[in-house]
Amino acid sequence: MFELLHKKISAVTSVNEEDFDYFKTLFVQKKLRKRQYFLQEGDICKYQAFVEQGLLRSYTVDEKGSEHILQFASEGWWMADLSSYLTNEPSFLNVDALEEVELLLITKPLWEHAMQKIPALEHYFRIIIQNHLVATQKRLLQSLAETAEEKYNRFLATYPECVQRVSQHMVASYLGVTRETLSRVRRQLADRK
Amino acid sequence: MFELLHKKISAVTSVNEEDFDYFKTLFVQKKLRKRQYFLQEGDICKYQAFVEQGLLRSYTVDEKGSEHILQFASEGWWMADLSSYLTNEPSFLNVDALEEVELLLITKPLWEHAMQKIPALEHYFRIIIQNHLVATQKRLLQSLAETAEEKYNRFLATYPECVQRVSQHMVASYLGVTRETLSRVRRQLADRK
DNA sequence: TAAATAATGTGATGTATGTCACGCATATTT
DNA sequence: AAATATGCGTGACATACATCACATTATTTA
CATH class of the missing domain: 2.60.120.10 (Jelly Rolls)
Structure with a gap:
């Protein structure tokens, strides 16, 4: 256990x-x-x-x-x-x-x-908190600098397993966009393929 | 020293x-x-x-x-x-x-x-990194949830000394808005007084 | 102290994203 | 199996904020 x-x-x-x-x-x-x-x-x-x-x-x-x-x-x-x-x-x-x-x-x-x-x-907790901080700082800067599409692509690349397990509604509210916007971003990506 | x-x-x-x-x-x-x-x-x-x-x-x-x-x-x-x-x-x-x-x-x-x-x-570094993480997480959520005006007001309340020492351009790029938007927010706040 | 640079304000216009409304499909519950 | 809730897509329209352009005022720097 x-x-x-x-x-x-x-x-x-x-x-x-x-x-x-x-x-x-x-x-x-x-x-x-x-x-x-x-x-x-x-x-x-x-x-x-x-x-x-x-x-x-x-x-x-x-x-x-x-x-x-x-x-x-x-x-x-x-x-x-x-x-x-x-x-x-x-x-x-x-x-x-x-x-x-x-x-x-x-x-x-x-x-x-x-x-x-x-x-x-x-020591263990110092390290994991530190890594958590680094990840959170990067996410903060990305949320300021990136478009909805860039955020979604980065999320796909960073947490591929998570995408399988959670609804789009959840992904959208993690990325800071509405579910409608995420739905449109996904269609654009699909259309371009 | x-x-x-x-x-x-x-x-x-x-x-x-x-x-x-x-x-x-x-x-x-x-x-x-x-x-x-x-x-x-x-x-x-x-x-x-x-x-x-x-x-x-x-x-x-x-x-x-x-x-x-x-x-x-x-x-x-x-x-x-x-x-x-x-x-x-x-x-x-x-x-x-x-x-x-x-x-x-x-x-x-x-x-x-x-x-x-x-x-x-x-122990000291674990604590300060932890506090830094908490602050960064709050800022991330606020950047997702708040309007430009709310962000500016919160910044004023949280870092009153800093406002004295840095240009508005810097405050704007901390808050994730343009300097023009910050300028307009400030005028609205002043007009309302 | 003149010249250059940086900071701020403000109007006109553009746009990415939000909001609202609805339809359809797929789970979940009774 | 019917009823209900949940997830996803999409059109029409609204809006907060960005972008561009230019003027004015402080602050450096030569």
């Missing part, structure tokens, strides 16, 4: 068996049905989730009711409203399951305790 | 004097004139910079020649093309000085060596 987590950590750093055995004890398992919320706007995000199976999304809903997806998370990724998790303030994100999911949950106090006790774990 | 760095680290974690004395030896100092490049697109980003004095920006230039600012960094902040710094690949960002600046520079091998040797430093 912790094979994937062990594999992901080992890809970045080495944690000895004893330390990892301890780390494992800090998690609780949780399963969610498709469409079920992991977190709703306004809740305090008590847990960070490691995705063992399935697919989640985090998103905001603006005053007009439009959804804007911040992140998809499939097997091997972490998901939370980081801001709420760190500060204990109400979350501005919603997180829900796009497929049936199996999660490993850890609270902030236990997470911090583990990192403090095991420097290799702090 | 290292007072500000010491203060910033102490605000997050505690590093004993001996460790900090060692950490200090890993930096070289650098001064830049206004408008001088710290890094140009295509260069390898060999150094991460801690800003002791002055103001920098990082930005991309798209095919049409428009600039998109990723970040401003004033006293107490870190600046680099993180992606290039971490991977040793050519940077896609430009970084230049908006004022005369004094920087403390550290290479990646020395930075990593310090973090490996001193867990409190890895």
Whole structure:
């Protein structure tokens, strides 16, 4: 049950068996049905989730009711409203399951305790947060510089597996365009072929 | 010369004097004139910079020649093309000085060596990178959800000091609108008062 | 202090994308 | 199997913002 987590950590750093055995004890398992919320706007995000199976999304809903997806998370990724998790303030994100999911949950106090006790774990999280930051910065600049078509092409190239698993409506609200615009972009691409 | 760095680290974690004395030896100092490049697109980003004095920006230039600012960094902040710094690949960002600046520079091998040797430093960087990620995620969602006027108002509220120090052209290219649009937004706000 | 450069404002016009409305096909639920 | 919800495509029209062009005012720099 912790094979994937062990594999992901080992890809970045080495944690000895004893330390990892301890780390494992800090998690609780949780399963969610498709469409079920992991977190709703306004809740305090008590847990960070490691995705063992399935697919989640985090998103905001603006005053007009439009959804804007911040992140998809499939097997091997972490998901939370980081801001709420760190500060204990109400979350501005919603997180829900796009497929049936199996999660490993850890609270902030236990997470911090583990990192403090095991420097290799702090190293692991520093690295993955850093990579996440780099990816988010690139996405921000692309969202400022690129047209709808360029964004869609880049998404296809960057997350080919994800395109198979989520609806176009989801892709559109990740890219920051309407589903109608995405539909037209797709037709233009198809016509040109 | 290292007072500000010491203060910033102490605000997050505690590093004993001996460790900090060692950490200090890993930096070289650098001064830049206004408008001088710290890094140009295509260069390898060999150094991460801690800003002791002055103001920098990082930005991309798209095919049409428009600039998109990723970040401003004033006293107490870190600046680099993180992606290039971490991977040793050519940077896609430009970084230049908006004022005369004094920087403390550290290479990646020395930075990593310090973090490996001193867990409190890895903790410090994990925290600041994490905060940076949270801020970048919020900005990304806001850039998708908000109008030009809302973005400008939020910028005013979030970075009041920065508005004093940079031109409107810079603010506009941070917000992802043209300088003309920003000028019109400002007039509407003034007229309404 | 003159000349050059950069910053800002503003009108006229263009355009990518959003909004609204509807039809059809495919899942999902009862 | 019927009823309902969900996803996707597409036309007509609206609009926020970009682009282009030029004038005015600050700020450098020679």
